Amino acid sequence: MKTDGSIMTDIFDAKQSLLITNVIAEGKPVDIFVDEAGTIAGIGEKVRAQYKGDAEFMIDGDGAIALPGLANTHTHSAMSLLRGYADDMVLQDWLAQKIWPLEAHLTGDDVYWGTRLACLEMIRTGTTAFNDMYFFMEDAARATDEAGIRAALSYGFIDLFSEEKRENECRATERLGTHIRAMKNPRIKMAVGPHAIYTVSPEGLRWCAEYAAEQKVGIHIHLSETEKEVNDCLALHHKRPAAFIDDCGILTPHTIAAHCCWLNDAECALVGKRGVSVSHNPASNMKLATHRAMPYRELANAGANVCIGTDGCASNNNLDLFEEIKTAALLQKFFWNDPTVLAAPDALAMATIAGARALGFGTGTLAVGAPADIILVATRTACNTPLHNATSNLVYSCNGGAVETTICDGKVLMLNHEIPGEDEILTGAARAAGALVKRALAA
């Protein structure tokens, strides 16, 4: 992408009106005008002539593909600090011997730096909105605010079936709600985060459902990730997990259920009927050997909103949604033994329109009136040569490295691969990660 050198110094400084020329959207060459409120005010062939005088800044897309910023609908951002700390282990050993001992020493500062690092990686790879569940979420909110992208942030509600702990988790959830409302940042919302049926009591699940309804916020939960979860639920509650959480009021049109590997047909129908968003997490499922792939076709046919997420960096180990949609398309074909399952347009839609619908920021489309969450994917690259089919290349050939420019809410966050302040974030996150391991090993 070519850009007038003189504007480079301050295009990052504030939200300004932008004219993006010479890009391809849905197969057509267009220009895009973003007004100073951060809204797409014009998109099409004649936009350049119409808005030329109005734009504070101009970006020459040089034939790049323009897409809505991607949405990562299931992650634990600050786990970026644990990237590569432990891999290739059985789930229970991995958690008990490696992850939990480290997490026991986490501080709010760690979560700040981990979330900054995660946001940096998301900006670099084209993600402008994410659905997060972790601890010290006030610090995650501060990091997201500074990074300039969007998030639904949930505190990981884990009562371990104890009434005392439940009270604590309810108060922590309420505090996060109060904190985020006080931020008055339209890019940041809260969600309620009941972790999973094996870590939260039925009473806890019911409280979460009621609080979410009362506050008009979303719900973020892990559902049916492993076969063990299903078998334990059947033994304890005589129903399968989806039916069980539905009884607790958890399945709503504002719920994002992550994983969902082991849903059977009846559960797919139920999840679809309730209008739930299902976040597919193929890399994590493969790495941790869930041994069954989310039933994409059944869920889509049942009307569920199937979107995609990377899960945390400890089980992936990156946040690149372009890699994730490829992995999703490959896994669905391989596991369900049908190369026609999850074709490229559907895989891309999981990260764009479906992800945006799940998060509810009104993004996910390049249309007049939509928020200007826009990414530009370079076409003068090997991964987009030849360009027989842009959607195929985006899903199967490109990774997040092909993203050259990222704009969120009208603000330019990355221009031609440059992100201001990147070095400081990498240094701060590396330092926090090193100190965390040191504390854990010394304990």
Place this chain on the structure above:
Amino acid sequence: MKTDGSIMTDIFDAKQSLLITNVIAEGKPVDIFVDEAGTIAGIGEKVRAQYKGDAEFMIDGDGAIALPGLANTHTHSAMSLLRGYADDMVLQDWLAQKIWPLEAHLTGDDVYWGTRLACLEMIRTGTTAFNDMYFFMEDAARATDEAGIRAALSYGFIDLFSEEKRENECRATERLGTHIRAMKNPRIKMAVGPHAIYTVSPEGLRWCAEYAAEQKVGIHIHLSETEKEVNDCLALHHKRPAAFIDDCGILTPHTIAAHCCWLNDAECALVGKRGVSVSHNPASNMKLATHRAMPYRELANAGANVCIGTDGCASNNNLDLFEEIKTAALLQKFFWNDPTVLAAPDALAMATIAGARALGFGTGTLAVGAPADIILVATRTACNTPLHNATSNLVYSCNGGAVETTICDGKVLMLNHEIPGEDEILTGAARAAGALVKRALAA
């Protein structure tokens, strides 16, 4: 990476002595000295002091991870021209309706441009040697020669059980052998390429085995990719594919067998006993829904040399071996239902030492006396932050975009992401791909 600006103009021009400072190799900070013959003459802590005056050029690695150049042990390079042309189809429809009609119009010029594009992508993502099977291989040889990397090139021998065609394929194979010997380029060798048991007669397979033995060159074959191949072989020959091709003399220590998804335990033992290299192609297998993963553990335990390949761009759709080793590690865990299978060091070894052993150029290690096929992977990036474990990051977090410098046979082919002549190659390949489709549609 920082480099003295004054040397940028000619570091690409010719093989010169190089001092690479400030890199990490096998966890230790080292410098590397490459002599003007393209051989690693020194590697270690004291190399800088020892060789400073001798180096024509210096490269400051700025903390990058140094690895041997990767080896892609199964691809059809020129199929890069078909990238994204057809996806998400049943194998037989995909071949009969899309791939073969296009390939019928291929010219030597197309293969030249497709191979140039493929080499460009490989250089960018850290691959310095590949094992190729396609048509017009004299043109592939010219492209590889110009690109500066290494290849074992085989003509795709397909006699379709016809004696007349077999004669033609034998002569084409011999012509390629004569051509490549005459090139006298130590980076380029030929291999014999019997396509598969369902496209080559037993007589053809035997001729290939004999010609390879006589010429002391390798063999490159597709083996046991689909269940249908196994069932058809059992019906026709009353043995499984590995035993059948062993009878024809195809299984040797100089054979690379691609795919091998459906090998049973006895076949794994046989392949191991013969010292065969097995090229795992996980992305292609998933995309085309082979429905079974290559039995990594059985093959490794049996002594087979398990390496990795991307397959062609029509069934992947890129040539990024970093993505491929991640996909391999994920698929093995998922399919075999064990998160400890194919741990990160073994996954990386498939692309380095095992791949190099399969191709026989003496590369795959950073040691004094080895050819200087070296790549530098940036560590001041999100994918390598934090750096708890470099091998884990290389396998699970980085993709080929993290490679910043690629050196093959002592010649710098990419420096700090810059590849001379990239635009011309992208333009030439795009033009060839467009013209190919036009010819095919007009026919």
